[in-house]
Amino acid sequence: MFVVLLGLAGADNYVRPPAGRSLFVSHDHSKTSSQQVHISLAGNAQLRISWITDELTPSTVKYGKSSGVYEALMNGTSSSYRYIIYKSGQIHEVVIGPLEPSTTYYYKCGIDSSPEHSFRTPPAQFPIDFAVSGDLGQTEWTKSTLQHISKTDYDVLLLPGDLSYADFYQPSWDSYGRLIEPLASQRPWMVTQGNHEVERIPLIHKERFTAYNHRYHMPFEESGSSSNLFYSFKVAGVHVIMLGSYTDFGPDSSQYKWLESDLRKVDRKQTPWLFALVHAPWYNSNSAHQGEKESSVDMRNSMENLLYNARVDIVFAGHVHAYERFARVYKQEADKCGPVHITIGDGGNREGLATKYKDPQPKISVFREASFGHGQLRVVNASHAQWTWYRNDNAQPDSTWFTSLASDSACVV
Numbered sequence: 001m002f003v004v005l006l007g008l009a010g011a012d013n014y015v016r017p018p019a020g021r022s023l024f025v026s027h028d029h030s031k032t033s034s035q036q037v038h039i040s041l042a043g044n045a046q047l048r049i050s051w052i053t054d055e056l057t058p059s060t061v062k063y064g065k066s067s068g069v070y071e072a073l074m075n076g077t078s079s080s081y082r083y084i085i086y087k088s089g090q091i092h093e094v095v096i097g098p099l100e101p102s103t104t105y106y107y108k109c110g111i112d113s114s115p116e117h118s119f120r121t122p123p124a125q126f127p128i129d130f131a132v133s134g135d136l137g138q139t140e141w142t143k144s145t146l147q148h149i150s151k152t153d154y155d156v157l158l159l160p161g162d163l164s165y166a167d168f169y170q171p172s173w174d175s176y177g178r179l180i181e182p183l184a185s186q187r188p189w190m191v192t193q194g195n196h197e198v199e200r201i202p203l204i205h206k207e208r209f210t211a212y213n214h215r216y217h218m219p220f221e222e223s224g225s226s227s228n229l230f231y232s233f234k235v236a237g238v239h240v241i242m243l244g245s246y247t248d249f250g251p252d253s254s255q256y257k258w259l260e261s262d263l264r265k266v267d268r269k270q271t272p273w274l275f276a277l278v279h280a281p282w283y284n285s286n287s288a289h290q291g292e293k294e295s296s297v298d299m300r301n302s303m304e305n306l307l308y309n310a311r312v313d314i315v316f317a318g319h320v321h322a323y324e325r326f327a328r329v330y331k332q333e334a335d336k337c338g339p340v341h342i343t344i345g346d347g348g349n350r351e352g353l354a355t356k357y358k359d360p361q362p363k364i365s366v367f368r369e370a371s372f373g374h375g376q377l378r379v380v381n382a383s384h385a386q387w388t389w390y391r392n393d394n395a396q397p398d399s400t401w402f403t404s405l406a407s408d409s410a411c412v413v
């Protein structure tokens, strides 16, 4: 059930900003010092810490509950990759834990002269706060989005694909890592990949997702998946499924089989809320990326029944550079037991906003606006969550309450 608290008043007078130029964030520390630090959830009470050094250094993380006092030390691994003439720095990753919930830890990556960072672990129980932002890129608009997110007290960030917009120019991946470090080193950033992560060049670089897979190792092993391109995780009372729009999703694919088995394992008593993220939206009334068969329509036709039968509460997508919130839907019609679909591809990348919409607005599209912004989802308890979309340029939000399908007796399977 939706309760729309604030509507569109005044939105028509808003002058939408143009696309922003890409920034480049350089590194001003030594070649052995940690940079591009980011963290992600890695199974039960553990976090994966990832960072890059220009030169070979130890893959160790020291951490503790007081600044400068490190009670624990964990070792990990490092790797690098080549992309045409580019050779990446040393990409380190270390899994640390067990960690206590809702606790701030201080940590240092690699050598002692690296800077100290801190993070806060997510809570063990409700309430939990998510920040949601897709198609982020690295422009002034991205900086604005990150500034807005940094002012909120979120626990975990969800990113439904299109991260750096490096688009084959690998140093831009490093720049992006530096841009997001102040946030991504403090809270787990859980991401899935978009079309801008593919980076395949026929005959020249045949492998897909090379930079993404090396730089953003998500907990796929921990969730029984065979690929970094699809995985799931549990946090507080929420089960989150990350899907890949640009890898096989048909009934014979490993992604489909993994999704079936992952959904079978979901216990709604333990995780009353069930979310999914995918890059290319299955529902979209914007003119941009309309009806893209390979990534949106075919994937929806293949997998929508799995998500519907499992009573997934919300599906977040990106790809379209705008915000749109749909009603609960299934097979393109309103359905009280279907997921809410939300497109949140308005993080701020250099391609700009997708401002043209299909007219008239379909009945299942509740709110749509082409402005840069981000979303916040506060899951208050097992049955209620508040969703708010904030436009970067002012405080006029789209805000609504969701009720979990696990708590809706009409939808219990």
Ligand SMILES: [Fe+2]
Pocket: 162, 194, 195, 196, 279, 318, 319, 320
């Ligand atoms: Fe995209």
